[in-house]
Amino acid sequence: MKNFLLLICVCVFAAPVFAQEAAPPKKLRVLLVTGEDYPGHLWRDVCPLIRNNLNLNKDIDCRLTDDLEILAADVIFDYDVLVCYFKNYSPLKRDAAAKKNLAAFVENGGGLALLHFTCGAFEDWAEYEKLAGRVWNPKLRGHDPYGKFTVNYTDKEHPITKDLSDFETPDELYTCLKASEVPIHVLAESTSKVDGKRYPMAFTLQYGKGKVFHTTLGHDVKSITPDFDTLLYRAVLWLGKR
Numbered sequence: 001m002k003n004f005l006l007l008i009c010v011c012v013f014a015a016p017v018f019a020q021e022a023a024p025p026k027k028l029r030v031l032l033v034t035g036e037d038y039p040g041h042l043w044r045d046v047c048p049l050i051r052n053n054l055n056l057n058k059d060i061d062c063r064l065t066d067d068l069e070i071l072a073a074d075v076i077f078d079y080d081v082l083v084c085y086f087k088n089y090s091p092l093k094r095d096a097a098a099k100k101n102l103a104a105f106v107e108n109g110g111g112l113a114l115l116h117f118t119c120g121a122f123e124d125w126a127e128y129e130k131l132a133g134r135v136w137n138p139k140l141r142g143h144d145p146y147g148k149f150t151v152n153y154t155d156k157e158h159p160i161t162k163d164l165s166d167f168e169t170p171d172e173l174y175t176c177l178k179a180s181e182v183p184i185h186v187l188a189e190s191t192s193k194v195d196g197k198r199y200p201m202a203f204t205l206q207y208g209k210g211k212v213f214h215t216t217l218g219h220d221v222k223s224i225t226p227d228f229d230t231l232l233y234r235a236v237l238w239l240g241k242r
Contacts, residue, residue: 025059025242027058027059027060027061028059028060028061028080028081028236028237028240028242029061029063029078029079029080029081030054030060030061030062030063030079030080030081030082030083030236030240031062031063031064031065031070031076031079031081031082031083032047032050032051032054032062032063032064032065032083032084032085033065033068033070033071033082033083033084033085033086034047034064034065034066034068034084034085034086035065035066035067035068035086036068036086036087036088036089037085037086037087037117038087038117038120041087041116041117041219041220042220042221043066043085043086044066045220045221046085046218046220046221046223046224047064047066047085048064049221049224050083050085050115050218050224050232051063051064053224053229053232053233054083054229054232054233054236057233059237059242060233060236062083068086068088068092068098069092069093069094069098071092071097071098071101071102072092072093072094072095072097072098072101073101074101076101076102076105077101077105077110079110080110080111080239080240080241081110081111081112081113081236081239081240082102082105082110082111082112082113083113083115083232083236084112084113084114084115084118084121085115085116085118085218086117086118086121087117087118087120087121088121088122091124099122099125099127099128102131103127103131103207105210106131106207106208106210106211106212107207107208107209107210108208108209108210109208109209109210110210111210111211111212111213111236111238111239111240111241112131112207112210112211112212112213112239113212113213113214113215113232113235113236113239114132114212114213114214114215115215115217115218115232116172116215116216116217116218116219117136117216118132119132119134119135119136119174119176119177119214119216120135120136120138123135123136129178129180129182130182130207131207131212132212132214133180133182133184133203133205133212133214134177134178134179134180134182134184134200134203134214135177135178135180136176136177136178137176137177137178138176140175140176140177140178141175141176141194142172142174142175142176143172143173143174143175143176144172144173144175144192144193144194145194146170146171146172146219147170147193148168148169148170149168149169149171149173149190149191149193150166150167150168150169150190150191151166151167151168151169151188151189151190151201151202151217151227152166152188152189152190152191153165153166153187153188154186154187154188154189155185155186155187158185158187158204159234159237159238160187160202160204160213160231160234160235160238161187161188161231161234164227164230164231164234167225167227169217169223169225169227169228170222170223170225171217171218171219171223172216172219173190173192173193173199173201174199174201174216175192175194175195175197175199177199177200177216182205183205183206184200184203184204184205184214185203185204185205186200186202186203187202187203187204188200188201188202188203188215188231189201200216201215201216201217202214202215202216202217202231202235203215204238211238211239212239213235213236213238213239215231215232215235217231
């Protein structure tokens with residue numbers, strides 16, 4: 001009888017302990033937005049690969065859309081991080097709403113990652129320079145010829161780049177970013193084989209309550225290397241406040 005009562009007491013007092021076990025953290029909700037670009041940028045091949053590689057990480061749930069008009073819809077506010085890979089050459093159908101939503105998403109605390117030629121998106125929108133930090137200047141030389149070059153991390157203490165090693169990648173070394181007074185924090189640079197100058201390959205900035213990660217890397221499938229994947233994964237975690 002005593003053993004039976006002891007068993008009841010153990011069960012009663014132990015139950016709250018089990019009930020208080022912490023639930024596993026929710027996955028970061030990430031939306032990869034694409035659908036239009038320069039013809040030489042094969043987004044139909046690149047973006048599914050980026051999505052699939054991000055989803056190899058158990059703490060990320062990345063969805064892919066090729067409808068740029070989604071930026072004008074309130075559904076983007078259901079996500080923690082937006083990853084953009086596009087260059088729209090003409091205004092969207094709901095252009096004003098898309099611009100307003102994108103700015104509000106980041107300003108209110110959302111994370112934004114801009115990849116490759118997304119630096120050239122929204123050419124007619126002055127506020128985009130504040131969002132992107134640096135934007136495409138069509139009057140400048142676009143990039144070095146496609147080929148291998150080394151990406152050097154300039155800040156190895158930042159949460160995105162901590163303990164990462166410099167790496168070689170086959171890509172386009174962009175030299176076309178417009179000078180700006182928008183403050184950015186450069187994470188990585190590369191040296192042009194054409195003019196010998198150093199150019200930013202990845203940087204971050206603050207926009208309102210939100211954070212932005214911008215990299216000009218990611219030209220084609222060959223450019224989506226394990227080093228690129230690690231850099232973007234770390235960036236998404238940082239953008240999602242993980």
